[in-house]
Amino acid sequence: MKFTKMHGCGNDYVYVNCFNETIDDPGKVAKFVSDRHFGIGSDGMICICPSDKADFRMAMYNSDGSEGAMCGNGVRCIAKYVYDYGLTDKTTITIETKAGIKELKLTVEDGKVTWVRVDMGAPIMEASEIPAIYDELDEIIDQPVIVDGKEYKITCVSMGNPHGVVFVDSVDDLDLEKIGPKFENHAMFPDRVNTEFIEVIDENTLKMRVWERGAGETLACGTGACASAYAAYLNHKTGKKVLVHLTGGDLQIEYDEEKNTIFMTGPATKVFDGEIELP
Numbered sequence: 001m002k003f004t005k006m007h008g009c010g011n012d013y014v015y016v017n018c019f020n021e022t023i024d025d026p027g028k029v030a031k032f033v034s035d036r037h038f039g040i041g042s043d044g045m046i047c048i049c050p051s052d053k054a055d056f057r058m059a060m061y062n063s064d065g066s067e068g069a070m071c072g073n074g075v076r077c078i079a080k081y082v083y084d085y086g087l088t089d090k091t092t093i094t095i096e097t098k099a100g101i102k103e104l105k106l107t108v109e110d111g112k113v114t115w116v117r118v119d120m121g122a123p124i125m126e127a128s129e130i131p132a133i134y135d136e137l138d139e140i141i142d143q144p145v146i147v148d149g150k151e152y153k154i155t156c157v158s159m160g161n162p163h164g165v166v167f168v169d170s171v172d173d174l175d176l177e178k179i180g181p182k183f184e185n186h187a188m189f190p191d192r193v194n195t196e197f198i199e200v201i202d203e204n205t206l207k208m209r210v211w212e213r214g215a216g217e218t219l220a221c222g223t224g225a226c227a228s229a230y231a232a233y234l235n236h237k238t239g240k241k242v243l244v245h246l247t248g249g250d251l252q253i254e255y256d257e258e259k260n261t262i263f264m265t266g267p268a269t270k271v272f273d274g275e276i277e278l279p
């Protein structure tokens, strides 16, 4: 199987051009290639597929083989892939995902895509749609949750995939390996959850660490940065536009209230091309 290793702010995936490759059991292949010792090493696998509704279609799989509906860093990298490899010459493209069709605007320098702005769509707060269960609440905003004997306050947002946003005093002090899985598998999230731990630096800046559903701690999460920026705005901690410092880089997130949509702008980077024999 031919592949390209790419990342957005260090959130790395194995990208497969499914115009040329056929993958019978993508969940199993994702698990194999993601292994950092016995495989290629990545947070998961992303398939770039034809679409009858948009220019391209994304299918994303976590490193544990589970399928995710949406991936913010992934759609930016697909934009770079399809432009740089000549699958399109358009600088505004649409990508179909399991969370709807996203529009992306590409910045091209010296013939290559460097930067991508994505219309990520509306944040979803309805608990049943996330899905998240908290008493009879329709929306879960700044609610106490006890994890590992400690009380945290959580705000739940879907960006097409489920997120729990937790504001903390310092993200550096967290033992994510210990608390991450407890949030991910908490009884309030029937489909598990991606958890963002957020330190508010000032009204324009957030610092974030993430424990992703199906992948563990990753260096960045685009949908998570959007969910966190919206949660920070809802909780009156920031304005509508913030810079999010993630472990592997920065993303600019802007909530457009009039359109009720979130714009995410960030880098997309190719690491290398390769070929792997699948077991």
Ligand SMILES: N[C@H](CCC[C@H](N)C(=O)O)C(=O)O
Residues within 6 Å of the ligand: 011, 062, 067, 068, 069, 070, 071, 072, 073, 074, 161, 162, 194, 212, 213, 214, 215, 218, 220, 221, 222, 223, 224
């Ligand atoms: N890293 C991705 C999100 C992956 C989400 C996945 N872990 C799930 O929802 O199961 C991003 O940049 O948005």
